[in-house]
Amino acid sequence: MTKRLAILALVGLVLVTTAAPAVNNQAQCNANHRSCREYTLNLDEPWYKVAVMLTACDIAFGKCIMGI
Amino acid sequence: MSWLRWRRKAKAGVRAAVLVLLLGTVAVTGILAGTVPAGGLSLLAFLPDLPAVPRLRIVEIARPADRPDDAILGRPVAMAFDGARLLVADALDCAVKIFSQDGRYLGSFGGKGQGPGELSFPSGVCVDGDVIAVADKLNLRIQLFDRQGRSRGGFVLPFTPDRVFALSAGRFLVTSNPTGRRSVESLLHIYGPAGRPIWDGLEARRSSDAVTDAFLNMILVCPGQADDFYVLFRSGDRRIFHYSASGSLRSPMAVDERLASTPVVMPVGRGGIRLSGFCWAAAFDRGLLYLSPPRLLAGKDLGPGRSVAILDANGRMRAEIDLPCAVHRFLVAAGRVFAIDEDEELRIFEVAR
Numbered sequence: 451m452t453k454r455l456a457i458l459a460l461v462g463l464v465l466v467t468t469a470a471p472a473v474n475n476q477a478q479c480n481a482n483h484r485s486c487r488e489y490t491l492n493l494d495e496p497w498y499k500v501a502v503m504l505t506a507c508d509i510a511f512g513k514c515i516m517g518i
Numbered sequence: 519m520s521w522l523r524w525r526r527k528a529k530a531g532v533r534a535a536v537l538v539l540l541l542g543t544v545a546v547t548g549i550l551a552g553t554v555p556a557g558g559l560s561l562l563a564f565l566p567d568l569p570a571v572p573r574l575r576i577v578e579i580a581r582p583a584d585r586p587d588d589a590i591l592g593r594p595v596a597m598a599f600d601g602a603r604l605l606v607a608d609a610l611d612c613a614v615k616i617f618s619q620d621g622r623y624l625g626s627f628g629g630k631g632q633g634p635g636e637l638s639f640p641s642g643v644c645v646d647g648d649v650i651a652v653a654d655k656l657n658l659r660i661q662l663f664d665r666q667g668r669s670r671g672g673f674v675l676p677f678t679p680d681r682v683f684a685l686s687a688g689r690f691l692v693t694s695n696p697t698g699r700r701s702v703e704s705l706l707h708i709y710g711p712a713g714r715p716i717w718d719g720l721e722a723r724r725s726s727d728a729v730t731d732a733f734l735n736m737i738l739v740c741p742g743q744a745d746d747f748y749v750l751f752r753s754g755d756r757r758i759f760h761y762s763a764s765g766s767l768r769s770p771m772a773v774d775e776r777l778a779s780t781p782v783v784m785p786v787g788r789g790g791i792r793l794s795g796f797c798w799a800a801a802f803d804r805g806l807l808y809l810s811p812p813r814l815l816a817g818k819d820l821g822p823g824r825s826v827a828i829l830d831a832n833g834r835m836r837a838e839i840d841l842p843c844a845v846h847r848f849l850v851a852a853g854r855v856f857a858i859d860e861d862e863e864l865r866i867f868e869v870a871r
Contacts, residue, residue: 488639500733
């Protein structure tokens, strides 16, 4: 239950607090997504956390591409 | 159907029936005797137990207590040994930090930036004679330094590098994580002097889910003894892939059954991600492979392990070391185990004699 809440909070944080880009630049979105994934993979944290963070990277990428 | 063909088929049928009857009898006898689980018949149940592996006792080498602030590791992601000193790539501080064999802090080089000698998320480090190569991840390049940490050039890459390993004759093996944006991606790349691409290999594994792919393609690379290198997948595949310096694959080596994999289903995505954790960290030293299996956390997650299995060149387990702490990554050199624990601290161990 606590873990589920933590995931919801993390996903919410990604969706709500990240600033929407004024100009939707795909190259910038790609670069941010790449950095996010590489950073996560190098965290070397337990795999559940890595899976959640990679999912958050993908959500942020989708959000960036759509400009929301 | 001719009579001869009918007779041959009948014989095969009788043979199959006898085999089924025999196996059934063995299974029922086993279940009644309590040696075989009623849920299924496993051939392993009839094999003798594998001999126990000797456990080595280790002692920790105390590090100097009066450490400067610069010696604190932010995010140590890779280590290398230059014969006398330990080099640690610190991705958070964008620097390579240098320690003596006893853990004394000797200095650092790098610093955040994009210019020559500056780094942005250094994720790999290796030593080739008098040259130190650093995988400068977010600057998409390999940077070269001398032993004093002075910049000696480098080369730009068409992908984001992860780790870097020195091969002979000025060649470097560079690993990468798949981006998931291209249909075919290689995880291994060999570059010659001045950054000339020589070889790409080990195609990334693909599924329908990008997060699962990230786990399926988590690899560990250990440089071997004679310019060769070993590649292991952290989950799913229990084989060790042995490559020559030119990138040709020698026959994959199956790992001793005594080194168990840990299955886990992570409740992420539709239906969860099913993984079989095999190895969290690995190292190679003097003909022996050192593998640290992952540890099951809270029954459904995998994290860094507290033991190291020692395997010979045939994948057979020769000994096991119990560590006093879980280790994220480690390196074996000069008869010592240099490890990074869960608090990002450098720990140094030696086998007790």
